[in-house]
Amino acid sequence: MNSENLIVIQIILPLSGAALCFVSKMMKSQTLQRLIDWFAAFLGLFVPLGLLFFLYPAVSQHPIQFYVGNQHPLIGIELRFDGVSWLLNVMGFITAATSWLYSRTAGPHTPEFSALFLIQTFALTATASSADLFNLFVCFEILGIASYALTAFSGKGRAFMAAFSYMAVSSTAMAIFLIGVFGVYRITGALSYDGIARYITRITTEAQIVGLGLSLVCIVIATAVRVAILPVYGWLPEAHATAPHAISAVLSGVLIKVPLFALGRFLFLLMSNVSAIDIVFKEILDVLKLSGTLTALVAVIFALSQRDVKRLLAYHSISQIGYVVSAWAIASPMAIAAAWMHAFYHALFKGLLFLSVGTVIDASGSKDVYTIRGAYKVGLIPTIAFFVGALSISAFPPFNGFASKAAIFYLHKGSWEYIILSIASVGTVASMIKLSRMFIPEGKSAKARPEYNPNILVLKPVTGFWLKVSLVIFALACVMGGLFSKEMGRLAGLLVGTETNPVPTHLFTLNSIKGTLSLLAQGVLLYLFVISLPGKYITHKIETRQPSFAGLLFAFSLGIGLLGTLVLLRH
DSSP states (O other): HHHHHHHHHHHHHHHHHHHHHHHHTTTHHHHHHHHHHHHIIIIIIHHHHHHHHHHHHHTTTTTTEEGGGGTTTTSSOOEEEEEHHHHHHHHHHHHHHHHHHHHHHHSOOOOHHHHHHHHHHHHHHHHHHOOOOOHHHHHHHHHHHHHHHTTTOOOHHHHHHHHHHHHHHHHHHHHHHHHHHHHHHHHHOOHHHHHHHGGGGGOSHHHHHHHHHHHHHHHHHHHHHHTTTTTTTTHHHHHHHHHHHHHHIIIIIIIIIIOOOHHHHHHHHHHHHSSHHHHHHHHHHHHHHHHHHHHHHHHHHHHHHBBBHHHHHHHHHHHHHHHHHHHHHOHHHHHHHHHHHHHHHHHHHHHHHHHHHHHHHHHHOOOOOTTTGGGGGGGGGHHHHOOOOOOOOOOOOTSSSHHHHHHHHHHHTHHHHHHHHHHHHHHHHHHHHHHGGGOOOOHOOOOOHHTGGGGGOOOOOOOOOHHHHHHHHHHHHHHHHHHHHHHHHHHHHHHTOOOSSSSSSSSSSSHHHHHHHHHHHHHHHHHHHTSHHHHHHHHHHTTTTTOOOHHHHHHHHHHHHHHHHHHHHHO
């Protein structure tokens, strides 16, 4: 079987699994339903992951590009499966498969949930391989619809409102995206990436250049909303905080990154073929680098202010995507490799954190970081899993986050971005110390607090087999990713088109240990300030400013206007 057929099969299999889940719903036997559900997941999650390894030899040599069904370029579905596609699919299927295993114990584990989960996975892998703007838009929309439904799957009023807010903001962003697509088509007469790059070289008039630049700005702004960077990230905290734990892991780990890398293939292709609008690309990338860097800092400040543990982790997702965008916007192959490494490693340690914390939430009945104590009682595996995730996101050696952040810091060395990201890293450590409070045994001081609830401390060890398996998979991946980070960096570099390893040659050295100890000390000092009276006052003011739906839409509109203004002013 040739590579083109394998790519199509790998994309279709999750959709086929979703269809089987709907079939299982018609079965009266619960046992038969479960068997079909498991087979559907195996077909839609684990088999495609295996196919990726068969595709590696071909994609490591050259990109695979073709039209599905050999249709005419104007109406056909163009796919481009390159190194970035392969890397994104590996990230997506590993995270999705592991999170689905977790849901077998922690729930929800209904056929409808599995079907929506697989549809979302189908959209993720299709997005990673799309090579024309209209089909990219369609994939974004399918991805969004599945995500809205999964966010609201708990059936709680708060979850419905979060899903509705997410839908409203995302739909508006996609309307802006479609306007940009229409503008590109009117000017170039093409929708495929290669077609646009070919016809765009014929552009000569200033009006065409300005029109194309504005169209690209629309497309980038819409994508920025889906990626959730400053100042258009407001939809994400509530959506991730209210979604089922398995979905939070996928949304945080994969969903917000795939649009960035998928669109990057289009933008970087144009940059390599067009000189007339180089200035537009430069300004767009400069604004994105600025936005990503500030996102990393601002989001971690909000994370430090949260009582809700899932909202705290949601803000950390925004912060970490800021690191990714700040590297991605440099636009060199080495920077893309470093950005992908941190995106992949973030999917692992953030999935681990969401699932381990989700286990504590289910066992305690609370999301309040200040009231949960003695969380170690849920079991050794969830406890170790949490601390592996916390050490990874804090960039402590030898865990994976240390390597990927070192690669990003190396790119920004000597710049103002380096300083901002360093401050954000201190905030990350402080917030993980705050989150670790849940595992401290309850004491007299805890029992003396007005918000103390003795029922919360009745935590029983978890017994779910697949829950433990999922945590072990993520934890081992975090450790192995750190130990073999140079090999991962070399692989990422080769697949994005460079032989330069983004991971520094001398990674685990005496200086790195000193830097880690310094980072830990600064994090402890910041945490002590946060729990002091002035710190409590500041964080309380930040936390209590919860946006309404109207406020969210206002902030969204203002953010879009600000991003567009920045690009135009710089131009």
